[in-house]
Amino acid sequence: MFESLSEKLEEALKKIRGQSKITEENVTDALAEVRRALLEADVNLGVVKSFIESVKEKSLGMEVKGNILPGQMMIKLIHDELVALMGTDKADVSFAPQAPTIIMVAGLQGSGKTTFCAKLAFQLKKKGRQPLLVACDIYRPAAVDQLKTLGAKMTLPVFSKDDAQPVDIASEALTYARKYGRDVVIVDTAGRLTIDEAMMQEVADLKSAIRPHEVLFVCDAMTGQDAVNTAQAFHERLELTGVILTKLDGDTRGGAALSIRSVLGKPIKFVGVGENIDQLEPFHPERIASRILGMGDIITLVEKAQSQIDEKEAARLEEKLKKNQFTFEDFLDQMRMIKKMGSLRDLLGMLPGMDKALRNVQIDERAFARVEAIVLSMTLEERRSPKLLNGSRRRRIALGSGTSIQDVNRLIKQFEDMQKMMKNMSRGKMAHLMGPQAAARR
Numbered sequence: 360m361f362e363s364l365s366e367k368l369e370e371a372l373k374k375i376r377g378q379s380k381i382t383e384e385n386v387t388d389a390l391a392e393v394r395r396a397l398l399e400a401d402v403n404l405g406v407v408k409s410f411i412e413s414v415k416e417k418s419l420g421m422e423v424k425g426n427i428l429p430g431q432m433m434i435k436l437i438h439d440e441l442v443a444l445m446g447t448d449k450a451d452v453s454f455a456p457q458a459p460t461i462i463m464v465a466g467l468q469g470s471g472k473t474t475f476c477a478k479l480a481f482q483l484k485k486k487g488r489q490p491l492l493v494a495c496d497i498y499r500p501a502a503v504d505q506l507k508t509l510g511a512k513m514t515l516p517v518f519s520k521d522d523a524q525p526v527d528i529a530s531e532a533l534t535y536a537r538k539y540g541r542d543v544v545i546v547d548t549a550g551r552l553t554i555d556e557a558m559m560q561e562v563a564d565l566k567s568a569i570r571p572h573e574v575l576f577v578c579d580a581m582t583g584q585d586a587v588n589t590a591q592a593f594h595e596r597l598e599l600t601g602v603i604l605t606k607l608d609g610d611t612r613g614g615a616a617l618s619i620r621s622v623l624g625k626p627i628k629f630v631g632v633g634e635n636i637d638q639l640e641p642f643h644p645e646r647i648a649s650r651i652l653g654m655g656d657i658i659t660l661v662e663k664a665q666s667q668i669d670e671k672e673a674a675r676l677e678e679k680l681k682k683n684q685f686t687f688e689d690f691l692d693q694m695r696m697i698k699k700m701g702s703l704r705d706l707l708g709m710l711p712g713m714d715k716a717l718r719n720v721q722i723d724e725r726a727f728a729r730v731e732a733i734v735l736s737m738t739l740e741e742r743r744s745p746k747l748l749n750g751s752r753r754r755r756i757a758l759g760s761g762t763s764i765q766d767v768n769r770l771i772k773q774f775e776d777m778q779k780m781m782k783n784m785s786r787g788k789m790a791h792l793m794g795p796q797a798a799a800r801r
């Protein structure tokens with residue numbers, strides 16, 4: 360899979376991988392080729408545009424440390440952006456607090472819905488759950504038989520009913536599940552070859568009737584960005600909770616895999632990698648990105664070097680904290696380190712419990728620049744001994760940094776709070792703040 364995209368990207372990055380200097384010119388050249396490769400792989404145009412912009416911006420501001428070549432860093436950067444594109448959160452089925460969990464599966468005909476329903480049931484059964492499959496594709500008798508055959512193979516019950524409408528079948532299935540203690544109900548639905556109103560209305564009605572906890576869209580990975588348009592149409596009607604990419608074992612160009620998450624804003628939860636019932640895998644964006652880029656060696660190399668740098672830095676700062684010597688200089692260093700590692704949102708998202716809280720919060724990345732300006736307007740002496748910062752010094756700093764005295768006061772207050780907070784933090788948590796690589800090494 361992704362073979363042709365992979366080859367083209369490798370070609371595009373060959374030129375840059377050994378470069379000892381990253382200039383606007385060679386970045387632009389390499390990225391033009393990356394752009395072409397993504398478009399040929401049928402990645403959504405908007406997605407390609409923002410991807411290229413983001414890589415460009417980050418690569419030009421890139422700080423290279425250790426014995427890593429800028430070209431190698433750039434490849435790592437592209438890898439990380441590919442991962443971000445496909446989603447960094449862990450995606451699994453979310454179970455209802457009270458059984459049964461209801462999962463509705465929708466998508467076009469032939470996308471792999473029925474197969475996915477069976478694969479999911481099989482996986483859940485292995486984990487000790489008691490799934491019930493429900494056959495709501497009533498238009499093709501063969502579809503019901505297909506699900507029954509699959510169910511029989513796994514010795515799992517399949518609920519079906521002749522001469523009944525999907526809404527009634529599903530409602531009765533729920534009653535059945537409650538009565539017989541089936542804790543997950545997986546509802547297979549009918550799909551057409553293309554989007555049509557009757558089908559959409561039917562799945563929408565079904566959804567209102569059974570109120571599923573998960574509405575999963577099954578998407579054939581071979582269909583490129585067409586799949587994205589279809590997914591959007593389904594999302595408008597059904598409010599999807601996740602996406603399943605099927606046929607990733609086939610000759611997929613990559614378009615759907617790379618576009619769908621960022622267009623829909625919904626996670627890819629599983630991938631189908633074969634026709635057999637056990638060929639369903641959780642979606643691992645890093646694995647897919649590494650496969651697409653095919654430069655695992657470089658990525659590991661850069662990661663290793665980065666984690667060494669971060670660890671050293673973390674240890675140094677910690678020592679200072681212990682001795683109560685954490686100053687504005689360190690604060691600035693740390694901020695730069697954080698900035699280099701990615702966006703503030705990503706960073707905060709790594710702190711336990713923060714991820715959920717932040718989902719709907721807008722973070723002002725420009726605040727970083729303001730803080731930097733204020734610290735830079737301090738004299739070295741002031742940065743080292745924040746106690747010196749009396750009223751007149753604060754006024755001077757505000758003027759010098761183009762901020763207000765309130766901004767300066769606020770930052771100093773934050774700095775003091777942070778000093779206090781960090782003193783209370785354990786070594787492990789400190790590593791967490793310093794970045795995922797540092798944390799993972801512990």
Ligand SMILES: Nc1nc2c(ncn2[C@@H]2O[C@H](COP(=O)(O)OP(=O)(O)O)[C@@H](O)[C@H]2O)c(=O)[nH]1
Nearest residue numbers: 468469470471472473474605606631632633634
């Ligand atoms: N190679 C491969 N084939 C798949 C996968 N998932 C489904 N299929 C095949 O795709 C075809 C359509 O699948 P089906 O589940 O009937 O699609 P539905 O119409 O959406 O219910 C069948 O021949 C499946 O065996 C997959 O992950 N890999």
Ligand SMILES: [Mg+2]
Nearest residue numbers: 472473496502
């Ligand atoms: Mg089917």
